[in-house]
Amino acid sequence: MIRILHVITDLGLGGAEAMLHKLIAHHDRGKFIHVVISLMDLGVIGARLQTEDMEVYTLDCKRGLPTWQAIRKLRNLARQLRPDIIQGWMYHGNLAAWLVRQFASGRPPLIWGIRQSLDRLSNEKWLTRGVILANAGLSHQVDAVVYNAHRSLEQHQALGLSGKTSLVIANGFDTNLFSPSSMARATIRAELQIPDTVLLVGLIGRFHPMKDHHGFLQAAAELVRHRDNVRFLMAGDGVDWGNPLLDKWVKQLKLAEHVYLLGCRDDITHLTAALDIAVSASARNEGFANVIGEAMSCSVPCVVTDVGDSAWIVGDTGVVVPPGNPPKLAEALEALLGLSADERQRMGMASRARAVAEFSIKQTTDRFEAQYMALAT
Incomplete structure (x- = not known):
């Protein structure tokens, strides 16, 4: 041994x-x-x-x-x-x-x-x-x-x-644990009272400047100006309403009715599988973001910033934008939100196939x- x-x-x-x-x-x-x-x-x-x-x-x-x-x-x-x-x-x-x-x-x-x-x-x-x-x-x-x-x-x-x-x-990643789940989607949406007609965009990760939660919220604010069928889920250590910076940003951007700040959760597999789109908005220093691989494994299409190996991880199954650029992030999200459910599903299935094959x-x-x-x- x-x-x-x-x-x-x-x-x-x-x-x-x-x-x-x-x-x-x-x-x-x-x-x-x-x-x-x-x-x-x-x-x-x-x-x-x-x-x-x-x-x-x-x-x-x-x-x-x-x-x-x-x-x-x-x-x-x-x-x-x-x-x-x-x-x-x-x-x-x-x-x-x-x-x-x-x-x-x-x-x-x-x-x-x-x-x-x-x-x-x-x-x-x-x-x-x-x-x-x-x-x-x-x-x-x-x-x-x-x-x-x-x-x-x-x-x-x-x-x-x-x-x-x-x-x-x-x-x-455990691709059996992180997998598509209609039950997880229904459970999380019931908990948060999100109708089926609303699309859910998520950023999961601890609160840290490198994760650029502010940039994600700025992109969210741009989207809700002309969309009323999208909500934004955020979870991770320090990502809750007790965080004064997050609370201030959400209020300044008038997003209180559009954002869920869930803090630390022990059901990340369910949260991830419940998303329509997953985001890694990191501004710097990311190597291999676990949340990208986990979302891909759950057949969730990803929008990622070009930091670390994020672009290589998603390959041609996701969308890559420059870091620290909320308008470009909003533009990429709008493109995916504008797809049909079938188109997003096909994109998600390609993501899972890559995760299973490579990660x-x-x-x-x-x-x-x-x-x-x-x-x-």
Whole structure:
């Protein structure tokens, strides 16, 4: 059995955290044992892993620089757990994984994971910039750097971040779990009291400037000026009426009767399947947006901004617009809303076919496990 020790920044509700959970949930239990260290607390994903009888350890760091106490705990875990392979997730997790290898006996192989694109280093906070540059400086010591997006690989290599091997492993999805569902559509529409004659456009993702919720709302405001049969669903951490910025934007744009702010939900599969159109409006730094793959798997047509690998993900099954351009986003949405239901359905079916062919969780897990086997021999 090969013991993989994953080191990740935190285990909250994020794309990297979700991908780690899926990888562990679908791994070959006859060949691999997975153990996780979170630099911060347990989080929602950590709690789920524990209920699935996975080993999860936390350092309970706060955001910012680690404490000596956390470093000592990391050293002790490195020696106690005796990993065969160490895998870092995200910039801070990568540095901590490098440190684990210094503490561990036998200098096990080290994999790093880069989960975002990097349009401009200057966009990052000063501490994050330092961590990214530290990644670049140490990357020649890393056995493999795994990116989830081709554009991310190109951008980081231009910065000097290049391990002994660099490769892209796209995010994967459970295409049986994320699938078309007339029942989910009916259930969500009944909950929100949305008539069948109204079209539902959704943006699912945590509240963060890079996700550009404001731009999405500006596009929505443009659409409702000449359409009364469209509503906009938004969900994710911080995406609720208790968010003062969202509340202000919705009121300023006169969208209160057209927008649903649902916050964190545990029925994302149902929300996604209930949509007529899914949107990824990210302005920057997206690598491989999970919400795009999930929507495609549910046969929901997508409009995405040209950030990270979003354009490549949808291929010819979706619509791509420039980031940070609400008028273009509104124009693309209007084009899809203007299609017949049959035309949107055909577009959605093509999206699902691409998701099943290219982005199944089995394919992703197989690619990671092939990398583990190559490094373990």
